[in-house]
Every structure is written in C-alpha cells, then in structure tokens.
Amino acid sequence: MSAGAVIEQYKRWGNSVELRVFDHLPYQRRLEIARALAVATTSSAEQPLQMLPITPEEVYAKYAGVVALVDGQFGGYVGAMQPLKHGVRTMSEVGSLWVPGEFRRHGIGTSLTKSVSRLIQLDGITPYAFCNPSSKGIFDASGYQERTLRDVPEEAGSLCARCPKLGARVLGVECCDTVMVYEEQHDK
Ligand SMILES: CC(C)(COP(=O)(O)OP(=O)(O)OC[C@H]1O[C@@H](n2cnc3c(N)ncnc32)[C@H](O)[C@@H]1OP(=O)(O)O)[C@@H](O)C(=O)NCCC(=O)NCCS
Numbered sequence: 001m002s003a004g005a006v007i008e009q010y011k012r013w014g015n016s017v018e019l020r021v022f023d024h025l026p027y028q029r030r031l032e033i034a035r036a037l038a039v040a041t042t043s044s045a046e047q048p049l050q051m052l053p054i055t056p057e058e059v060y061a062k063y064a065g066v067v068a069l070v071d072g073q074f075g076g077y078v079g080a081m082q083p084l085k086h087g088v089r090t091m092s093e094v095g096s097l098w099v100p101g102e103f104r105r106h107g108i109g110t111s112l113t114k115s116v117s118r119l120i121q122l123d124g125i126t127p128y129a130f131c132n133p134s135s136k137g138i139f140d141a142s143g144y145q146e147r148t149l150r151d152v153p154e155e156a157g158s159l160c161a162r163c164p165k166l167g168a169r170v171l172g173v174e175c176c177d178t179v180m181v182y183e184e185q186h187d188k
Contacts, residue, residue: 005021005025006018006020007115007119012108013106016070017070018069019069019111020066020068021065022066022067030059030060033074034059037096037098038053038055038056052095054079054096058096059096061082062079062082062096063079063080063120064092064120065116066079066116066119068103068108068112070108075100075103075108076100076112077096077112078095079095079096080094080095080127081093081094084153086151089126090124090126091127091128091181092125093128093130093156094113094116094117094129094182095129097135097138099112109135113142117144117182121182121184121185126181127144127182128151128152128156128179129180130156130178130180136178136180143183144180145183148179149179
C-alpha cells in the first residue's frame with residue numbers, strides 16, 4: 001500500500017477523528033483492535049445485524065484495513081479482502097465494517113467506507129460489498145450501486161455459508177444482503 005499512516009484527520013462533535021491504515025499501527029494497537037473486532041462480531045448484541053464473525057487472523061490477512069481513532073480511542077474499522085479476478089476486473093470485498101456503539105451515527109462508518117474504497121481503487125481494484133440494512137445507506141453514500149451476485153467474484157458467495165443468521169446460501173439463487181459495487185473513479 002502506498003498510503004501514509006494517517007489518511008485523514010477531521011473534527012466532529014468536538015472530537016478529533018483520525019483515519020489510519022491498520023497495517024501502519026503499532027503491533028500492540030493492531031492486536032487490541034483485531035481482538036475487539038473478534039469479540040464484537042461474535043457478541044450476541046450484534047447478531048441480528050447478520051455481520052459475519054471475524055477472527056484476529058482474518059483481520060491481519062486483509063488486503064487493506066482502515067481504523068478510526070476518536071481522540072486516540074478505537075472508533076471503528078473496515079477491511080478489504082485479498083483481491084479476486086472477475087472477468088476483466090480485479091475486485092475486493094469491503095466489509096467487517098464496525099463502529100463501537102458510543103461512536104455510531106456521527107459519520108465514522110461512512111468515512112471509513114469511503115476511505116478504504118478509494119485506497120484500493122487507486123491500486124486498480126474494484127471494491128464491492130454485501131450490505132445489511134444498517135450499512136446499505138453508507139455504501140449508497142460512498143459511491144456504490146446495487147448489483148447482483150453475477151457482478152462479483154464467484155468465490156464471494158462462499159462466505160454466505162458462514163452467515164450466523166441465515167446459514168448456507170447457494171450462489172446465484174438468493175442472498176440475504178444487497179450486493180453493491182463501487183462505481184466511482186478516483187485517479188489521484
Ligand atoms: C453499520 C455501522 C458500521 C454504521 O456506523 P456509523 O458510524 O454509525 O455510520 P454513519 O454514522 O456513517 O452512518 C449511519 C447513519 O447515521 C447517519 N448519520 C451520520 N452522521 C449523522 C449525524 N451527525 N446525525 C444524525 N445521523 C447521522 C447516516 O446518514 C446513516 O444513516 P442511514 O442509516 O439512514 O444510512 C454501525 O452501526 C455498526 O458497527 N453496526 C454493527 C455492525 C454492522 O452491521 N456492520 C455492517 C456490516 S455490512
């Protein structure tokens with residue numbers, strides 16, 4: 001990744017928000033964040049939202065990750081999976097989007113999504129996502145458009161087998177989430 005450690009800094013509701021590349025954070029910080037994500041995505045409080053559980057190892061294995069820090073505190077994460085070929089495109093799934101309860105509805109989820117999408121698009125990769133009802137608006141506002149399973153790599157549907165709410169899905173037949181593909185261009 002060519003991006004520096006701090007991608008963006010801004011003030012929101014009197015707090016300083018910083019977006020940083022996960023891989024550039026100190027080891028201990030990465031460990032804490034990966035563990036926090038694993039706990040959050042297996043917690044019963046989040047289950048109705050159909051978010052796939054993620055292990056710390058899977059957080060480290062992502063192609064790219066962006067973290068929000070609110071006055072230095074962990075304020076959210078989004079990751080992009082290792083790219084896959086799909087026709088002429090190289091595509092990466094943006095997901096594991098999570099913002100701690102106390103920081104929600106301040107635009108952090110949207111900032112994270114826009115940021116990771118631009119970052120990987122600059123590498124020539126087309127981002128896509130499976131959105132649940134609470135994240136669909138964020139992806140709508142971040143340059144994504146509704147598509148179908150045919151527009152994303154076939155392997156992408158295999159993750160549905162791990163969906164905690166609805167169980168295994170058959171690719172192309174049905175999907176519990178909305179398939180969205182990033183259609184904006186950012187050349188600089
Ligand atoms: C989904 C999630 C990441 C959203 O994070 P967030 O930081 O609250 O996201 P945002 O603040 O950018 O946007 C959320 C909503 O708040 C609204 N909002 C943003 N800033 C706002 C403000 N200052 N005042 C009021 N509303 C605001 C947005 O317009 C958006 O509205 P919408 O739901 O109608 O689209 C968070 O709720 C979460 O972690 N949920 C559990 C995990 C999950 O479901 N992840 C998605 C997996 S695909």
